[in-house]
Amino acid sequence: MLIEAYVDETGINKDDIAFCVAGYMVRANAGESMATAWQDVLDRYGIDYFRTSECLGGRVEPYGSLGKARCTALATELINLIRYNCMFGFAFCFSQRNYRIIENAKGKEYPYSFAIECILSAFLAEISNLSFRPKLEVFIESGQEKNTDVRRLLKELALDARNKGQEFSYSFERKGERHLLEAADMLAWHCQKHIKRCIAGLPIRKDFAALLDINHRVFQLCNTLDPDGQPNLQSTRLYVTDGKAIGDKEAMDEIAQIYQLGSRR
Numbered sequence: 001m002l003i004e005a006y007v008d009e010t011g012i013n014k015d016d017i018a019f020c021v022a023g024y025m026v027r028a029n030a031g032e033s034m035a036t037a038w039q040d041v042l043d044r045y046g047i048d049y050f051r052t053s054e055c056l057g058g059r060v061e062p063y064g065s066l067g068k069a070r071c072t073a074l075a076t077e078l079i080n081l082i083r084y085n086c087m088f089g090f091a092f093c094f095s096q097r098n099y100r101i102i103e104n105a106k107g108k109e110y111p112y113s114f115a116i117e118c119i120l121s122a123f124l125a126e127i128s129n130l131s132f133r134p135k136l137e138v139f140i141e142s143g144q145e146k147n148t149d150v151r152r153l154l155k156e157l158a159l160d161a162r163n164k165g166q167e168f169s170y171s172f173e174r175k176g177e178r179h180l181l182e183a184a185d186m187l188a189w190h191c192q193k194h195i196k197r198c199i200a201g202l203p204i205r206k207d208f209a210a211l212l213d214i215n216h217r218v219f220q221l222c223n224t225l226d227p228d229g230q231p232n233l234q235s236t237r238l239y240v241t242d243g244k245a246i247g248d249k250e251a252m253d254e255i256a257q258i259y260q261l262g263s264r265r
């Protein structure tokens with residue numbers, strides 16, 4: 001059996017509150033029908049491809065012409081396709097500051113390499129728990145394919161997977177060519193938006209809560225500071241939330257504390 005995974009990121013600029021890499025796993029046959037249905041939805045709204053930040057964020061064109069109500073309806077239809085077809089969603093998020101405390105230890109050139117390693121490792125770990133051994137084919141949003149650090153990392157992951165008896169391949173694709181990358185884009189955008197809402201003391205968005213109806217796992221990298229205000233490498237840990245638990249007050253308070261700490265200079 002073939003399982004596909006789609007991965008996208010948001011927040012790669014240093015001024016962003018958080019960097020998030022997110023993705024979905026889907027059985028290949030379900031992914032094919034989902035992609036067809038996704039295209040049908042876009043055609044009805046007159047959209048070539050879906051970008052969450054443009055539809056739900058600033059509603060720039062062509063979304064501005066749709067109006068708020070139709071933009072919401074469009075996103076809702078796509079969320080329902082994700083809920084119906086996808087097996088599992090993962091996201092890995094961290095502040096730029098929290099990344100820097102492990103940068104030297106991991107030897108990665110910049111946050112993307114570290115995050116893509118974490119999320120692909122999570123995908124491989126998830127399929128290793130299945131009762132059968134599927135092939136995993138990963139589609140990654142294009143833009144990083146020429147980076148030597150990223151390519152080296154992907155080759156190492158593929159080799160390690162083969163040594164463990166797992167079939168693993170990857171390619172870089174563009175939104176519009178692989179519509180399910182737009183599903184990954186939606187999850188990444190919502191995760192970053194949720195962090196901002198946690199800091200602002202606002203509740204979880206209803207559309208994000210609806211998206212989390214299927215199995216999701218969200219990882220937040222966090223650390224404490226030494227008395228002199230420097231990040232403490234030994235205290236680095238992962239704060240993990242499953243599904244809708246990310247919207248619980250206790251979880252939202254914890255996330256707010258992580259990123260308020262991570263943004264301090």
